[in-house]
Amino acid sequence: MKFVDEYRDAEVAHGYARAIARQVTRPWTIMEICGGQTHTIVKYGVDALLPTSLTLVHGPGCPVCVTPIELIDKAIEIASRPDVIFCSFGDMLRVPGTADDLLTVKARGGDVRIVYAPLDTLRIAKEHPDKQVVFFAVGFETTAPANAMAVAQAKREVLTNFSMLVSHVLVPPAMEAILSSPRNRVQGFLAAGHVCAVMGYQEYEPIATRYRVPIVVTGFEPLDVLQGIAMCIAQLESGRTEVENQYARSVRREGNRPAQQLMTEVFRVVPRKWRGVGEIPQSGLGLREAYAVFDAERRFGPAPSGRDIASECQSGLVLQGVMKPHQCPAFATRCTPERPLGAPMVSSEGACAAYYRYRRMQPAGAPVAERQP
Amino acid sequence: MTEPAEFSAACPIPQSDYGQILLAHGGGGRLMHQLIEQTIVPAFRNPVLDVRHDSAVLDVGGARLAFTTDSYVVRPLFFPGGDIGTLAVNGTVNDLAMSGAKPLYLSASFVLEEGLRFETLQRILASMRRAADAAGVQIVTGDTKVVDRGKGDGIFITTAGVGRIEHTLAITPTSVRPGDAILLSGDVGRHGMAIMAVREGLDFETTIESDCAPLAGLVADLISAGIAVHCLRDLTRGGLASALIEIAEAAKVHVHIREAAVSVGEEVRGACEILGFDPLYVANEGRFVCFAPEADVQRALHILQTHPLGKDASIIGSVTQTAPGLVTLESQIGATRIVDMLSGEQLPRIC
Numbered sequence: 001m002k003f004v005d006e007y008r009d010a011e012v013a014h015g016y017a018r019a020i021a022r023q024v025t026r027p028w029t030i031m032e033i034c035g036g037q038t039h040t041i042v043k044y045g046v047d048a049l050l051p052t053s054l055t056l057v058h059g060p061g062c063p064v065c066v067t068p069i070e071l072i073d074k075a076i077e078i079a080s081r082p083d084v085i086f087c088s089f090g091d092m093l094r095v096p097g098t099a100d101d102l103l104t105v106k107a108r109g110g111d112v113r114i115v116y117a118p119l120d121t122l123r124i125a126k127e128h129p130d131k132q133v134v135f136f137a138v139g140f141e142t143t144a145p146a147n148a149m150a151v152a153q154a155k156r157e158v159l160t161n162f163s164m165l166v167s168h169v170l171v172p173p174a175m176e177a178i179l180s181s182p183r184n185r186v187q188g189f190l191a192a193g194h195v196c197a198v199m200g201y202q203e204y205e206p207i208a209t210r211y212r213v214p215i216v217v218t219g220f221e222p223l224d225v226l227q228g229i230a231m232c233i234a235q236l237e238s239g240r241t242e243v244e245n246q247y248a249r250s251v252r253r254e255g256n257r258p259a260q261q262l263m264t265e266v267f268r269v270v271p272r273k274w275r276g277v278g279e280i281p282q283s284g285l286g287l288r289e290a291y292a293v294f295d296a297e298r299r300f301g302p303a304p305s306g307r308d309i310a311s312e313c314q315s316g317l318v319l320q321g322v323m324k325p326h327q328c329p330a331f332a333t334r335c336t337p338e339r340p341l342g343a344p345m346v347s348s349e350g351a352c353a354a355y356y357r358y359r360r361m362q363p364a365g366a367p368v369a370e371r372q373p
Numbered sequence: 374m375t376e377p378a379e380f381s382a383a384c385p386i387p388q389s390d391y392g393q394i395l396l397a398h399g400g401g402g403r404l405m406h407q408l409i410e411q412t413i414v415p416a417f418r419n420p421v422l423d424v425r426h427d428s429a430v431l432d433v434g435g436a437r438l439a440f441t442t443d444s445y446v447v448r449p450l451f452f453p454g455g456d457i458g459t460l461a462v463n464g465t466v467n468d469l470a471m472s473g474a475k476p477l478y479l480s481a482s483f484v485l486e487e488g489l490r491f492e493t494l495q496r497i498l499a500s501m502r503r504a505a506d507a508a509g510v511q512i513v514t515g516d517t518k519v520v521d522r523g524k525g526d527g528i529f530i531t532t533a534g535v536g537r538i539e540h541t542l543a544i545t546p547t548s549v550r551p552g553d554a555i556l557l558s559g560d561v562g563r564h565g566m567a568i569m570a571v572r573e574g575l576d577f578e579t580t581i582e583s584d585c586a587p588l589a590g591l592v593a594d595l596i597s598a599g600i601a602v603h604c605l606r607d608l609t610r611g612g613l614a615s616a617l618i619e620i621a622e623a624a625k626v627h628v629h630i631r632e633a634a635v636s637v638g639e640e641v642r643g644a645c646e647i648l649g650f651d652p653l654y655v656a657n658e659g660r661f662v663c664f665a666p667e668a669d670v671q672r673a674l675h676i677l678q679t680h681p682l683g684k685d686a687s688i689i690g691s692v693t694q695t696a697p698g699l700v701t702l703e704s705q706i707g708a709t710r711i712v713d714m715l716s717g718e719q720l721p722r723i724c
Contacts, residue, residue, distance in 0.1 A: 001639055001642050013706035013707065042710065043710065044704040045710045046706070048708040048709065048710075049706070090720030094717075094720065106395075107394065114720065223706075337403070337716040338403055356713065
């Protein structure tokens with residue numbers, strides 16, 4: 001397939017892997033921010049091509065994984081109402097709340113629908129004027145403009161039966177939280193290409209400078225990731241700490257201005273709780289007062305305040321890169337995609353699910369047929 | 374500068390047992406597997422059932438018969454490349470074919486929803502007749518029931534079938550041996566993406582057609598040519614990946630495939646890229662894998678490729694003893710990873 005196969009070429013991939021191996025003189029730890037990149041790494045076995053002294057840790061960039069349980073519970077409560085059609089992206093449906101998930105709500109008779117674009121939700125709202133139609137707006141800066149557009153359009157069309165349960169999060173504050181942690185091991189970042197396609201990468205420049213950490217804006221195909229790693233290693237080996245752009249075919253320094261304007265028009269920056277991490281100031285988006293009438297938490301009551309149920313799930317450590325998924329004692333034993341203890345085992349982008357699916361280890365920790373044919 | 378966040382190692386997400394059937398239990402993945410193995414099979418346990426193949430093989434008065442059944446629920450009823458009627462005939466024909474049987478007779482039971490138009494029913498019946506004629510089977514018995522409006526998706530069809538086994542091979546997962554090669558009869562993912570595109574109103578530049586087709590002729594060609602077939606499995610829900618995992622687990626062998634050898638049409642690849650799907654897990658209705666000894670494999674490939682339904686056949690991998698029960702894959706960039714069964718159906722990704 002054109003514009004895809006070019007970025008999955010085995011020969012070029014091995015060429016990059018050799019170039020990386022030649023450059024590396026000591027151990028380095030690099031975090032890929034985005035769950036999409038994590039998936040590419042494990043699906044294509046990118047890390048199997050890298051020198052063992054290079055450690056990739058998987059960042060918090062999976063919107064499904066970082067959505068706090070209170071919001072999942074609120075989504076389940078709203079979706080269970082007989083007067084509601086609850087719309088969500090597909091992979092949120094399997095994320096467990098305190099007692100249930102949205103799939104169970106659907107099985108009990110709730111009208112829970114998978115949508116592919118937030119604007120589809122407006123169409124459903126117009127088709128069902130007797131129902132309240134609620135969209136679960138999760139995601140990073142990537143999905144925010146389209147969600148903002150849906151709200152703006154709902155306002156223009158004066159749709160009274162549409163609202164949004166908003167759980168948007170932002171990447172730069174999460175990076176700063178990771179870098180400020182005393183347990184931080186991350187020495188370089190692959191920034192999320194799609195987030196930067198919207199936001200540009202100017203906002204990463206002060207982070208690179210302040211924390212003396214190289215940041216490479218990176219795409220999602222195997223060769224993108226390998227090239228991003230090569231660029232990051234080159235910086236680390238030469239002591240540079242700059243923001244570089246591997247994903248130049250999609251990302252400009254200033255980003256997508258109209259998309260940013262739309263986001264700013266509809267959303268404001270708010271503190272947001274991240275599951276497994278805790279509250280990070282100025283790390284999320286909420287609806288502005290002018291659009292508050294579309295806020296599902298105003299219409300159906302606010303999400304319950306935080307609770308911390310003891311669990312053996314160590315996803316907080318996984319999402320910060322302190323621990324690899326298979327190092328968790330519950331991994332693949334008491335925690336599997338069918339019986340997840342935490343969201344990273346649920347989403348197709350979740351680090352634990354990615355490890356489970358593509359790189360499962362035996363409970364004893366010995367790799368099973370990891371690299372041999 | 375932001376304050377360092379309060380890091381908590383505890384994840385507040387517990388998971389309760391599902392006390393009810395979810396749609397995911399029908400998705401061809403791990404949940405469906407568990408439903409069958411832990412709930413349904415224990416209720417009926419017997420030696421024939423315990424073989425766990427696509428059809429039961431029965432000794433009846435000296436003759437060996439294959440016997441199978443399948444129910445068909447599909448929305449929309451008509452889709453590019455077929456309809457619920459063609460599926461209901463070909464699906465059961467293919468289950469019989471996977472034991473190397475010659476399909477002979479089918480039953481057809483219809484659960485009709487109040488309000489279904491006669492014209493729709495007649496169209497479906499006509500395509501069943503055409504599919505039966507093409508597969509060389511007769512529909513010889515049946516039943517009808519009608520349910521209230523809203524209690525069915527227009528029409529549900531259940532077919533059962535019997536076929537005669539004329540060979541002496543043991544075509545089952547447990548016959549698979551290290552040293553076997555794995556053949557795939559054509560490109561994968563067509564049926565699932567054809568349904569997905571119509572059901573979800575996804576408009577692609579070209580129409581993806583279902584691969585729905587009867588496979589008995591293709592299988593008969595292999596067997597009559599003397600190919601020592603060890604196992605056959607048609608790829609339905611759960612796709613190629615789930616079929617290979619089921620066989621690897623049942624045969625306690627290590628299955629290794631090369632991703633580059635698995636044919637996927639351009640339109641299907643494109644649609645999968647857009648939705649974040651892996652074509653290895655997407656449903657098919659006219660494709661199968663064949664496990665046969667390495668010595669026979671080139672001849673088997675030639676036989677498949679000379680049949681119109683097998684023209685895109687390829688050798689996708691081999692069987693070893695390295696890691697019994699596992700399926701591994703050499704990715705496009707040449708690294709090896711494990712292929713695991715999905716929990717339920719693939720869900721479209723957020724971004």
